[in-house]
Amino acid sequence: MHKFMRGMAPLSVAAVIAVAAGCGQRDVVVASGSPTSPGARTEGMSPQPTITAPRARRSAYSFELQKSDWSDQDASxxxxxxxxxxxxxxxMFYATDKGLMEQHFDPTDGGWTRPVLLYRTKEHPxxxxxxxxxxxxxxxxxxxxxYCFDGEPPQESVAIVGASTLEKWDxxxxxxxxxxxxxxxSSDGDVVMFVNEAWKKSLRWSRSKGFS
Incomplete structure (x- = not known):
């Protein structure tokens, strides 16, 4: 038997697998030195996770300051x-067919927030x-x-207050x-009073209750 084996040519890997299978051995795995490609699955091995670099987060203060489109002659x-x-x-600025827009600037980031609509109306400012x-x-x-811009009295009057982060406006x-x-x-910023003496009207805002 030994003389017979020494006289035979070396068996290929496929032949070894076939012989092993014929001898009743199953689930024989031949693993090469490395997977054929990153993330490739080989029987008996866990799949390699795909690692994605995190995206850079865009600052909320990365916009340019916008101006009103109502008039170029008297921007103030x-x-x-x-x-x-x-x-x-x-x-804050008036936008045509929208209303009142707001942006705020942060000196650390050096930019403005995206314009947001505080009050919607299509009336003339x-x-x-x-x-x-x-x-x-x-x-x-x-x-x-x-025609309020031409001297007619207003029909809509809006009082607006924001505090702390300026992300929420009343x-x-x-x-x-x-x-x-x-x-x-007020000196501590907790209360704002709006007044019209001719109409004998007043309006109060507080940090704790908003407009009352």
């Missing part, structure tokens, strides 16, 4: 901007947006009405009203 009448004590800035900041609170008044609409003549922010 349709745009407003104020600055907070920590260097952040808030801008009245000239001027009153905008002020104090103690982390920002307040504004904006008015609209047919708005209060008063219709058929000449608008809020003035407003004041």
């Amino acid at each position: 009448s349709y745009n407003a901007q104020t600055e907070l004590a920590d260097g952040r800035r808030v801008a 009245c000239q001027g947006i009153e905008l002020e900041a104090k103690a982390g609170t920002v307040a504004a008044v904006a008015n609209w009405g047919t 708005t209060h609409l008063t219709e058929s009203f000449d608008g809020w003549e003035k407003f004041s922010i």
Whole structure:
């Protein structure tokens, strides 16, 4: 038997498998030194996970400051901007057939947020947006009405307040009203009072309750 084996040519791998199978052995695996391709599955081996590099997160403050499209002659009448004590800035502007838009700026990222719509209307804007900041609170008044930019009285008056991160804004609409003549922010930023003395009207906003 040994002489017979020494006289035979070496068996191929396939022949070895065939012989083993004929002897009742099953599930014989011949593994090469490495998989044929990354992530390829070989019997008896776990699949290799696909690793994807994380995408860079885009900053929320990566937009340019926009301006109103209502008038190029007197931009100050349709745009407003104020600055907070920590260097952040808030801008508001009138947009045609949309209403009042808002953006805010962060000095660390050096850019503006995407413009968001604070109040929707297709009425004509009245000239001027009153905008002020104090103690982390920002307040504004904006008015609209047919031909209001030409001197007609407003038909829609909106009081607006945002605080802290400026991601959430509270708005209060008063219709058929000449608008809020003035407003004041408390020293701690917790309360804003809107007043129209001629109409003997007032409106209060607080951090805890919003508009009351």
